[in-house]
Amino acid sequence: MENKIYDVLIVGGGVVGCAIFNKLIRIGKKAVLIDKASDVATGASKANSGIVHAGYDPLPGTLKAKLNIRGSKLFPSLCKRLNVPYKKCGALVLGDNREMVENLYERGKQNGVKVEILNREQILELEPHINKSVTVALFAPTSAIVSPYMLTIALADEAILNGGKIFLEEDLTSCTKKGEIFEIKTKKSVFFAKKVINCAGSGYNEVAKILGTERKKLEFRRGEYFVFDKNYNLNARHTLFPLPTKIGKGVLITPTVDGNYLVGPTSEENRGTKETTYQGLASIKQKSVLIFDGINFRHAIREFAGVRVICGEDFVIERSKKVDGAINVAGICSPGLTSAPAIAEMVVELLGFKDVEKKNLKTLPKYTLFKNLDKKTQIELAKEDENYRQIVCKCENITKGDVLMALSRPLKVHSVDGVKRRTNAGMGRCQGGFCFTKVVKTIMEERKIAYEDVIKENRGSNVAIGDIRGGK
């Protein structure tokens, strides 16, 4: 039994759970991560602005401030190690209220962040399409952008490569503690672990109830977005924010590392649901024009929504007082993506482990898409492997070889959206109209499963339920 006991079991495979998991494996702990979904990064970690915040916004002295600043410092080397796209594009907070900008400046200074106040002329030099109402801005040159789901996936993959285990589609049913050991049951499996971490995002209370740990008063705020076609250049070079309000950072305009623009999010209290709404999208159109001119929403190719999980004013990261050996990680709203690597460090400390990484850790392969390889390598690869001669996604130029590469990564998924997050297939203008069935077929062949067993995202989202009239 001893060798079946994990040092730590983590519930929740968002960016926070995966960052903790990755860190634990890197310091030589036996860690396991379970998630009810069919992939990692299916919660807030796939549906956010993808900004690595500089750290001028959180209140000095809070966990949000401390972890944001530490996290944003860890990002460049982390993304380099994992070959995850990351770009320091800088951010501007735009408005007509100098006092508010000065307050943000002071807060940035207190947090030790590089910030500058710009007048209209200086703003126009950086961003010529700013609305005429904007007279003053805070400039944060260290703000960056990242692919939040690629980061989460790479953290998970690297940990698996180094001995970590992830179990997906696991529904927790019970948790009992026998002596020092937790026995955690799901509908499919039984796990034994010395420590347990709840980082289930919006599912935090559901998991806390089973673990017997503290439940929290959580608030959910939905954020809706527009995604723009890559061929449409909004001509914004930085992440552009309006002045923040009590309910958030406001409707922003940002480039993505994939070459699209995002405009959003809204911030509206809800029950944790992720559909987009006419009202939400209309309000994005109204608000974005207040800071930036000439956005043509006819070039939007998709809308999506993510849900912020808020627990009071700050992140909650603590040892449970009710259950010894359990750690609560709750209310990780923005800047949770930025803070994730620093949250992992903090949790390691709370667990009482030394943060000393093992030597001889395996490096994650680069998983570079065919379109991003140099010409010579492309020619060689296409010569030796016919899968690189077949285009699966015409909008994004993704080959069958890329899809197979995604399916060969350490975390095995069988969902179309899982392939989409790993390759971008389906993220272009036609939104999967051309590649959907090709991706499904490749998953079927590679995983040796029936058409009906391929899912779009999670269990129950099967792409087909059977033949029509028994025909083939």
Ligand SMILES: Cc1cc2nc3c(=O)[nH]c(=O)nc-3n(C[C@H](O)[C@H](O)[C@H](O)COP(=O)(O)OP(=O)(O)OC[C@H]3O[C@@H](n4cnc5c(N)ncnc54)[C@H](O)[C@@H]3O)c2cc1C
């Ligand atoms: C609209 C929006 C914009 C944002 N923009 C930014 C930004 O630009 N920069 C930034 O730093 N932060 C941003 N954030 C915050 C950031 O996205 C989150 O802080 C971060 O993704 C939270 O990660 P997580 O791992 O805690 O949660 P999640 O990603 O939600 O992961 C939780 C996981 O737990 C699993 N789970 C839930 N219940 C159970 C259960 N019962 N059993 C097993 N598993 C379970 C879920 O399946 C999920 O995989 C934004 C958030 C939103 C919503």
